[in-house]
Amino acid sequence: EPEVTQTPSHQVTxxxxxxxxxxxxxxxxxxxxxxxxxxxxxxxFLVSFYNNEISEKSEIFDDQFSVERPDGSNFTLKIxxxxxxxxxxxxxxxxxxxxxxxFGPGTRLTVL
Amino acid sequence: AQSVTQPDIHITVSEGASLxxxxxxxxxxxxxxxWYVQSPGQGLQLLxxxxxxxTLVQGIKGFEAEFKxxxxxxxxxxxxxxxxxxxxxFCAVGAKDSGYALNFGKGTSLLVTP
Numbered sequence: 001e002p003e004v005t006q007t008p009s010h011q012v013t014x015x016x017x018x019x020x021x022x023x024x025x026x027x028x029x030x031x032x033x034x035x036x037x038x039x040x041x042x043x044x045f046l047v048s049f050y051n052n053e054i055s056e057k058s059e060i061f062d063d064q065f066s067v068e069r070p071d072g073s074n075f076t077l078k079i080x081x082x083x084x085x086x087x088x089x090x091x092x093x094x095x096x097x098x099x100x101x102x103f104g105p106g107t108r109l110t111v112l
Numbered sequence: 113a114q115s116v117t118q119p120d121i122h123i124t125v126s127e128g129a130s131l132x133x134x135x136x137x138x139x140x141x142x143x144x145x146x147w148y149v150q151s152p153g154q155g156l157q158l159l160x161x162x163x164x165x166x167t168l169v170q171g172i173k174g175f176e177a178e179f180k181x182x183x184x185x186x187x188x189x190x191x192x193x194x195x196x197x198x199x200x201x202f203c204a205v206g207a208k209d210s211g212y213a214l215n216f217g218k219g220t221s222l223l224v225t226p
Contacts, residue, residue: 033213043156043202043216056211091155093214098163100146101206101214105155 002026004104006092012110013082021077021107023092032075033093033101034067036060043091049075082111114139116205118217125193126225133188133220135203144212145186146204147177150219156202162186173197198224 005024013019025032034046047057049067066078075094079086089108093101117136125131137143145162160171167179177188186203200219206212 031212035214042218043204043214045213045215048211048213050211056213058213095212100158100161101212102158103148103156 004092004094004102006090006104006107008107009105010108010110012112015084015111016081019079019082019109021079021090021092021109023075023077023094023104024073025075025092025094026102027073029094029096029102031055031095031097031101032067032069033095034077035091035093035103036088037091037106038085038088046077046090079109082109084111087111114205114207114210114215116203116215116217118201118203118220120220121218122221122223124223124225127195128192131188131190131193131197131222133201133203133222135186135188135217137184137186137203137205139184139205139207141207141209144206145177145179146206146214147171147175147186147188148202148204148216150200150202152199159188159201193222193224195224195226198222 007022032049035043037043045058047061048055064080068076089106091106092104095101115138147159148156159175160169162169162179175190202219203217204214206214
């Protein structure tokens with residue numbers, strides 16, 4: 001069964017460094033999402049992406065964040081200058097039109 | 113404002129007992145409703161979904177949920193809980209006017225006792 005994959009599973013970085021989280025959505029899906037979950041808290045929407053542009057974004061998704069679909073398979077989330085409060089689990093999700101979202105296993109980001 | 117409420121932070125049930133997890137939402141548009149389960153350190157697995165039609169939906173692992181528009185609720189049920197059901201359960205709501213971005217509840221942590 002097709003799955004959403006994410007790499008790396010765990011990323012440790014120093015405050016102020018740039019990180020790129022990678023996702024490979026399910027191949028025939030057209031809509032892509034990033035969410036984050038701070039430890040012990042609920043899952044929060046960051047951004048959605050369709051037709052090579054951002055379709056929705058939350059207040060969390062400020063200028064430090066960017067997303068890109070550099071090729072036909074990858075979907076990336078970049079954090080330009082990480083802060084301690086960016087430490088969280090980041091989930092990628094994808095879906096077909098009018099269907100449910102399928103989530104990847106997540107990348108745990110630790111900012112020191 | 114759109115919101116999703118899971119009133120119970122923790123629930124403890126005995127193995128074999130029935131389970132109901134509550135979810136209430138406040139949305140202007142007709143929502144799409146979901147329940148996801150998360151085991152410790154794991155990702156989110158879809159249990160079931162409601163888009164339209166029959167308001168009682170069946171999901172995986174013996175779970176079901178009922179959409180009650182008049183009560184703005186989408187409660188998750190299981191007639192007999194197994195120890196392996198211990199996990200965090202999240203209700204999530206999406207709507208067309210927000211690009212189907214999911215708004216999650218804070219989750220209910222289920223503990224199953226022998």
